[in-house]
Amino acid sequence: MKDSDVIMLEEPKLSVPDQFYLPQVLIGLGTTMKHMFNVVVRGKDRVIQYPEEKREDLPVEKGGMTLQTYRGIHRLNKDEEGRVKCVACFMCSTACPAQCIHIEAAESPWQDREKYPAKFDIDELRCIYCGMCEEACPVDAIELTHYYDIVGLTRQEMIFDKAKLLRVFDETVKAEPM
Amino acid sequence: MIDWLLAHIPPWLIILLVAHFAILGTVAYLILLERKVASWVQDRLGPNRVGLGFGIIPVLKDFHFWGFGQPLADGLKFILKEDYRPKNVDRVLFTLAPGFMILVIIISIAVLPWGGTMESSRTITIPTSTSDITVYAQQQLPYGSTLIGSPMLVDGTADQYTMTYRYVFQIATLNIGVLYILAVLSLSVYGVVIGGWASNNKYSFLGGLRATANMISYEIPLGLAVLCIVLMYGSLDLNTIVVRQCHNWGHFLPAWNVFCQPLAFVMFLVCIHAEANRAPFDMAEAEQELVGGYHTEYSAMRFALFFLAEYAGMITTSAVCVALFFGGWDLPGLRGPASNPGLSYSLILCIVRALVFFAKTIAIIFVFMWVRWSLPRFRFDQLMMLAWRALIPISLLLLAMTAVVVYVFHGESYDGLHGPMALTLFGANLAMTLLILVGSRFVPPAPATNRKLIVAGSRFRVTPLPAGLN
Numbered sequence: 001m002k003d004s005d006v007i008m009l010e011e012p013k014l015s016v017p018d019q020f021y022l023p024q025v026l027i028g029l030g031t032t033m034k035h036m037f038n039v040v041v042r043g044k045d046r047v048i049q050y051p052e053e054k055r056e057d058l059p060v061e062k063g064g065m066t067l068q069t070y071r072g073i074h075r076l077n078k079d080e081e082g083r084v085k086c087v088a089c090f091m092c093s094t095a096c097p098a099q100c101i102h103i104e105a106a107e108s109p110w111q112d113r114e115k116y117p118a119k120f121d122i123d124e125l126r127c128i129y130c131g132m133c134e135e136a137c138p139v140d141a142i143e144l145t146h147y148y149d150i151v152g153l154t155r156q157e158m159i160f161d162k163a164k165l166l167r168v169f170d171e172t173v174k175a176e177p178m
Numbered sequence: 179m180i181d182w183l184l185a186h187i188p189p190w191l192i193i194l195l196v197a198h199f200a201i202l203g204t205v206a207y208l209i210l211l212e213r214k215v216a217s218w219v220q221d222r223l224g225p226n227r228v229g230l231g232f233g234i235i236p237v238l239k240d241f242h243f244w245g246f247g248q249p250l251a252d253g254l255k256f257i258l259k260e261d262y263r264p265k266n267v268d269r270v271l272f273t274l275a276p277g278f279m280i281l282v283i284i285i286s287i288a289v290l291p292w293g294g295t296m297e298s299s300r301t302i303t304i305p306t307s308t309s310d311i312t313v314y315a316q317q318q319l320p321y322g323s324t325l326i327g328s329p330m331l332v333d334g335t336a337d338q339y340t341m342t343y344r345y346v347f348q349i350a351t352l353n354i355g356v357l358y359i360l361a362v363l364s365l366s367v368y369g370v371v372i373g374g375w376a377s378n379n380k381y382s383f384l385g386g387l388r389a390t391a392n393m394i395s396y397e398i399p400l401g402l403a404v405l406c407i408v409l410m411y412g413s414l415d416l417n418t419i420v421v422r423q424c425h426n427w428g429h430f431l432p433a434w435n436v437f438c439q440p441l442a443f444v445m446f447l448v449c450i451h452a453e454a455n456r457a458p459f460d461m462a463e464a465e466q467e468l469v470g471g472y473h474t475e476y477s478a479m480r481f482a483l484f485f486l487a488e489y490a491g492m493i494t495t496s497a498v499c500v501a502l503f504f505g506g507w508d509l510p511g512l513r514g515p516a517s518n519p520g521l522s523y524s525l526i527l528c529i530v531r532a533l534v535f536f537a538k539t540i541a542i543i544f545v546f547m548w549v550r551w552s553l554p555r556f557r558f559d560q561l562m563m564l565a566w567r568a569l570i571p572i573s574l575l576l577l578a579m580t581a582v583v584v585y586v587f588h589g590e591s592y593d594g595l596h597g598p599m600a601l602t603l604f605g606a607n608l609a610m611t612l613l614i615l616v617g618s619r620f621v622p623p624a625p626a627t628n629r630k631l632i633v634a635g636s637r638f639r640v641t642p643l644p645a646g647l648n
Contacts, residue, residue, distance in 0.1 A: 035220070
């Protein structure tokens with residue numbers, strides 16, 4: 001680094017009351033007391049009591065959010081005949097930046113396509129919910145639902161296999177049609 | 179029941195047990211209060227889920243009680259966590275440090291004046307063969323109490339005597355209580371330093387170093403501020419200092435020192451913040467710079483002991499602050515006879531006084547928390563500058579000023595300050611404040627060391643420094 005690139009910053013000049021700290025200290029204490037008063041006495045906190053109150057139930061100006069734009073856990077869509085729509089093209093697992101999709105392709109038992117996924121596992125703990133798989137899918141087989149509050153007691157049960165992803169479709173198709 | 183207890187157990191033992199467990203229990207709830215205050219300042223509500231039912235107990239589990247179960251759950255967590263000790267630490271000192279810290283803080287509660295002097299009487303049987311009944315009666319009294327007058331023979335009996343005795347409602351009646359507190363509290367930094375050294379970690383070590391420098395600097399103005407009060411009353415006994423504040427100035431204003439020595443109170447308040455290692459002076463555990471400071475390597479119960487010690491230290495220092503500046507347990511209406519306001523004839527009054535004392539202490543602790551969540555941490559050089567360039571000269575001046583006032587009103591102060599002297603002190607305090615405000619304009623500015631980091635002169639590029647900066 002050249003000396004000419006070094007910018008020497010001067011400290012801002014303090015005004016006379018500021019040099020004695022105490023006035024500014026008292027102003028700061030006043031600000032925090034105002035906040036405490038607002039929360040304790042007037043009940044004006046900014047808290048959403050999560051399991052009882054949910055952001056999707058609140059208007060946006062009160063801190064709510066639109067669930068329609070939220071990216072939650074995945075589902076594997078079925079076609080009209082109830083077969084898995086996926087054609088095992090590996091586009092989603094290629095596009096996935098977190099590399100959380102593992103597909104094993106097999107020859108399709110049906111006439112209208114060549115391949116289908118024999119196994120389709122998504123590690124929901126690795127997933128970063130970016131939605132790239134959804135974008136990449138040529139047949140709209142993989143989609144992100146709006147469900148965000150999933151829990152598990154082990155890492156193993158957070159790896160969703162094909163059966164589970166299809167079950168997620170069955171449970172969410174009414175609320176979120178394809 | 180209470181009579182039986184008082185007759186067989188020395189009163190200080192009961193007070194000790196109650197005070198000990200009350201303070202340790204309060205410490206747990208102070209942590210909850212700290213989190214609540216932090217939340218309120220930030221427009222949040224704070225922990226409010228863990229009730230007293232812990233999700234198991236049938237009826238209670240449906241109520242949250244504003245998070246009152248949180249401290250218990252926290253304590254349980256600390257006990258159950260892995261007590262990890264890293265390799266290459268000094269095993270003995272590493273284990274010793276938290277224990278030492280909590281020990282020092284707990285023994286410092288011994289001289290807190292909880293409720294003045296208790297007067298009580300009791301009827302005992304003194305064998306007729308006893309030669310000196312006063313000495314015999316003294317031996318029958320609770321330990322630490324003094325006999326008032328001589329035992330009186332109960333009418334119609336040969337060996338039943340009634341005796342009146344007094345004991346001070348505190349754990350240890352020490353006539354150098356203030357000195358004891360100052361001495362013991364300054365030992366608490368050893369826990370920090372030993373912990374920091376034994377951890378074999380550079381951040382812990384730096385935390386210990388900072389704590390030492392902090393303590394050395396702020397002990398001086400702390401001691402000087404206390405000396406101002408000691409000088410006014412001529413006593414080092416906390417109970418005496420409290421009792422002498424138990425009257426009114428002009429019929430309505432309690433004769434508390436905060437009203438006649440406001441400047442000393444501000445000094446003291448600032449210094450006990452530093453003493454208790456609390457923000458904005460918490461250099462020893464500056465999270466943003468030193469990971470966790472001296473307790474970086476500590477976990478589980480050992481860390482909890484450091485944590486407890488910090489809050490117990492707050493209780494002690496706040497209690498001393500209340501005793502010195504806010505009249506201790508004094509409230510108009512709780513005082514005894516005018517000749518000796520500390521005297522009380524009922525145990526209930528003593529307990530109420532102890533509760534008042536405690537409530538005032540909690541109020542001061544609330545100020546601690548309020549300050550912590552309002553002010554940013556001082557930089558280290560600012561910390562030293564505040565102590566050595568501001569607090570120490572001001573408190574020295576204040577001490578000299580108090581000495582002059584005490585000399586002028588000599589003798590009068592030793593049974594409590596009277597109106598004229600208090601007014602003079604208050605006026606002198608105001609004059610001092612003005613003097614400081616004006617005088618500090620003429621003090622030359624501090625050297626700019628540590629203010630600017632010059633890339634040009636650093637080890638990466640050794641060039642001569644610009645003119646004017648050396």
